[in-house]
Amino acid sequence: MKVSIIIRFTNSISSENIPDLSIPLTINDKDDTNKFTNISYYKSIIREKVSPNKRLRLIYNGRVLNEQTNFIKEVIKNQEIVYIHCVVGEELTEEQLEQENQLDIPQQQSTTEIIGFDRLLQQGFSQDDVMDLRRQFNLIYGESSQQPQDIDDVEENEARQRELRQMEERWIESTNNNEEIEQESASIQVEDETHVNEDLLLGFLIGIFLGVVAVVFLLADDTVFNKRQKMSIIAGLFINFSLAIVRGQWI
DSSP: OOEEEEEEESSSSSOOOOEEEEEEEEEOOSGGGGGGGSHHHHHHHHHHSOOTTEEEEEEEETTEEOOTTTTTIIIITTTTTTEEEEEEEEEOOHHHHHTHHHTTTTTOOOOOOOOOGGGEEEEEEOOHHHHHHHHHHHHOOOOOOGOOOOOOHHHHHHHHHHHHHHHEEEHHHHHHHHHHHHHHHHHHHHHHHHHHHHHHHEEEEEEEHHHHHHHHHHHHTTTTOOHHHHHHHHHHHHHHHHHEEEEEEEE
8 A cells, every 4th residue: 555644844943934745655564564664764754854953753643753653553544645743843962863762752641631732741842842833823823812911810811721722722633634634535536537537438439439329329318328428429429420521431
């Protein structure tokens, strides 16, 4: 099975826009894909496009991917197109790069429910990274309803903070859902185009090779062919007549 891994970048340090990176992958049932398509494999390919010393975090469905991630069962599954978010961070030294994968191991989770970008703190992100993501989120989607104000009521302030976290959570969920819908729409579009081509080809062949007999089929039963097939049959019939005129005889 052929799979396309689409890497979408977010730069937490600057406003530089990095175009998506497509990584083709062929899965063989006889081989263990996790042995050669681990987190280090993807980061090495990404570093050929961005700075080789940048801190990279790969996120799928709101969690950071690490060395323990099973890409076949947890990420790829049976999908032909997989979207993975990559957060580009600060410059790292050689020693820090060697320990980078250890930073992606999730921390101990607390019993309090964490939503929004705050849950990335348990996936290896620092507080500064989360603040940068939150700042970019507010800049893109606007914060007219969350402009800083003099709020003396503690409960009102807490309610506003919960509303912000819920907006972030909905954005994360909608991003994942939109990617799945985009993938399904692409598959449906390819299937529709295939049926259209088949109808056109069938109609052309019937019109060209059957000639006037094709008209008899159209007049005898109007439900045999659909609209596209009827139009292509008429077009094939005109081609049949044109060839007959050129050859000086009717087919």
